[in-house]
Amino acid sequence: MEAFEKTLVVQPDDLDDLNHVNNVRYVQWIQDISKEHWQHLTSKEIQERFIWVVLNHNITYKSAAGLGDIILLKTFIENSKGAISTRVVEMYNAATNTLLVHSETTWCLLNPETLKPIRISEEIRSIFADVTRNPS
Numbered sequence: 001m002e003a004f005e006k007t008l009v010v011q012p013d014d015l016d017d018l019n020h021v022n023n024v025r026y027v028q029w030i031q032d033i034s035k036e037h038w039q040h041l042t043s044k045e046i047q048e049r050f051i052w053v054v055l056n057h058n059i060t061y062k063s064a065a066g067l068g069d070i071i072l073l074k075t076f077i078e079n080s081k082g083a084i085s086t087r088v089v090e091m092y093n094a095a096t097n098t099l100l101v102h103s104e105t106t107w108c109l110l111n112p113e114t115l116k117p118i119r120i121s122e123e124i125r126s127i128f129a130d131v132t133r134n135p136s
Contacts, residue, residue, distance in 0.1 A: 003074040004037040007094055010069045020064040021071075021100075027057060030089045030103050033073045041127050049112070050124065055084070056106040062099045070094040077128045083109045083117035085128075 008029070016022040031054070039047060065071055072094040078086040084106060091101040111118050 003076040004033065004040060005072060005074050006033060006036065007070055007072050010065055010067055010071060012067060015067060018064075019066055021066070021069075023059075023061065026059065026061070026091065026101050026103075029071075029073060029091065030057065030059070030101075030105060033075050033089055034087055034105065034107070037075050042124075046124070046127075050118070051110045051112045052085075052107045053110055054105055055108050057103060058105070059101060059103040061101055063093070065091075065093060065100050071100065078104065080120050080125060080128070083119055085109065085120060 010021055014021050014025045034052075038052065070093070072092045073089060074092070075087060075089045078088050080086070085108075087105050087107060089101070089103045089105065090099060092099055108117050109120050109124070110116060
């Protein structure tokens, strides 16, 4: 399976005082595509049985994006162990293929009733089996 991808167009509300995409907006987009990827690959029943929470975001900002730029977002699971999964999200200027942002987020799988960490099951592991390495 290829990386999960989507595009978006930078809107006025995405900009900071320098007329570049605000760093907080990038974090929102990281979380949004991560959630969309999970929802795209899993059934409603699985989504009700498990929840993910962020433990850590490591974000490297490489280049700026501005109003009207088309951003290509790509995500994949880099690795998983125990209850922890590392997800990579990269964002590119779609016109120039310039890398704008590279992020690695550590997520923890929780039981939605107890809010305690639970091991990533073979069921979930198999869903992401083909995206556990960099697809580039």
